[in-house]
Amino acid sequence: MLQFILRRIAVLVPTFIGVSLIAFSFIRLLPGDPVILMAGEHGMTPAQHAAAMHALGLDKSLPLQYLDYLGGVLTGDFGSSVVTKRPVIDEFFSRFPATLELSICAMILAVGIGIPAGMLAAIKRGSVLEQGIMGTALIGYSMPIFWWGPLLIILFSGILGWTPVSGRISLMYYFPTPTGFMLIDSLLSGQEGAFTSALSHLVLPAIVLATIPLAVIARQTRSAMLEVLGEDYVRTARAKGMPPRRVVGIHALRNAMIPVVTTIGLQVGVLMAGAILTETIFSWPGIGKWMVDSVFRRDYPVIQGGLLIIAIIIMLVNLAVDVLYGFINPRIRHT
């Protein structure tokens, strides 16, 4: 098992180099000069411009800039924001908990509803229920976030007035945030109504972000389950006199989970991409919104640093999924 994990980690190295190269070059393909943007409406002399370019290392050749950058990354230095002058890594981690909280809640929704819905659709094959679940999943999968989000806001915040429109918590509350997770911190603060406020802010963005992964997971669970239910070992379990609950919930589900876990791992990437849109729509102060703002400001170090950190996180999550896969599927573990 240890060897299996080490081999997986070894595969990450070339992936990392590829991702860093892409993050580095993409941002330089964007039109616009960060130094001119920094100067704003005051403008600057060519000499000042050259000095600023030199100070930022932008006058060096691209390969040299890349090597400088890679060297910094490997020592934990992702550079500093040209706008706020704070280290990228600090800015990232001050915003990351908000995104993490949103993503975790979205994932809980997606897995918690997607898997049972997929199982139900598989068991009730050919029924109206199955068609309903699969039809809803298809609609959810096809729903663009930039449309689905405002739609929910109009209904629940506008017409019904049940939830707030944006932010993480009502401005009425102020308390220290040791964990960075608003749900937990609001509970810890002991302030009355704080938790409810945090939760009501979270609900809509979490639903919006969860919709696509939920649909994908439900569909994948259904097809995996249908395949597994026809297997010989499911018949064996029934031949042993096992109740349907156990046949489906243990014998079939464990096998059906093998492809589903892979899908869940892949959805983490979808979640990160979705977070950018969702956070922008709901003014959620996470890394998605931070990245979008940085693009508009041509904040090179932030964009490439943020991109790289997100990529690293996705890679690590997929590593975790691979390891988990080994636990679920004994055939992988022993080869």
Add this chain to the structure above:
Amino acid sequence: MALLEIENLSVSFQTSGGMFRAVHDISLTCDQGEILSIVGESGSGKSVAMLALMGLLPWTASVEAKRLAFQGNDLRAMGPRARRKVIGREMAMIFQEPMSSLNPCFTVGFQLGESLRKHLGLGRKERREKAIELLKQVGIPAPEKRLNVFPHQLSGGMSQRVMIAMALACDPKLLIADEPTTALDVTIQAQILELLVDLQKKKDMALILITHDMGVVAETAERVQVQYAGEKVEEQHVKDLFADPHHPYTAALLAALPERATDKRLPAIPGVVPGQYDRPEGCLFSPRCRYADDLCRRSVKRQGPEFGGALCNYPLVNGRPTGKEEANAMDDVTS
């Protein structure tokens, strides 16, 4: 009272082309300590009839029977819960493909222990002891070590031994073996058959052996039932069946045995078992039968026990059809 009594069992499947009758009016009985063999080509409904008895058919199947009794209790009158107390405990089944019949995600010990817990309510330690004892019984070396092994680490023969151990876990009164040796190589086939017969004698249980291998029948069975296209065509004691088959189909099956062939060319039965769309009128075997005449293509009658209950107008005696002259004479008189 026989241990198992099946009277006029019919099984139909709902298909896109209408109902397909896979088993038609099959009756059989099996006593304690007896080995009954059911033979027939693929598609003759051998497995389907036994799966119907076990309640393992998919929901597209509809099962009808005049009587379906085990130990005098009608299985159809039982609720699913009561029936699951019989299945896997009093009545067990092993299948054709041992490699895919074991759940790849669980250890041998888990899969063995499951029945022991459900039906016998044994604790963890007792389950382990009993599982080791069962594995020893089916001739698996170093059983303590095998408990923690996953099915993919076992060979086909070993898997079938584990399947047998699982089936015997609760000392069933009846064991149904559905072509247990088909997927195994020849040397292992003999071992598994020997093991089955040996255990059957030791435990004094009834064994229903489904096979299409006449060699297996000759070696193991006491009573033989021949099925063709979902119908029972003959039933005899094994010695009598081999000496004097009454149904032309049985005779053709026996003639096709390589051991019995005298010509250079192995005799074969022309054609295939009729499917859903090409079922003939009258005798289902008539298109492939060398003795069939117009009467056979219109109707067929069941003979008495003196002809092994053969479903044939002109049952064979010592290889010659009987009653044909009289029928022809009758035809001459009437015409």
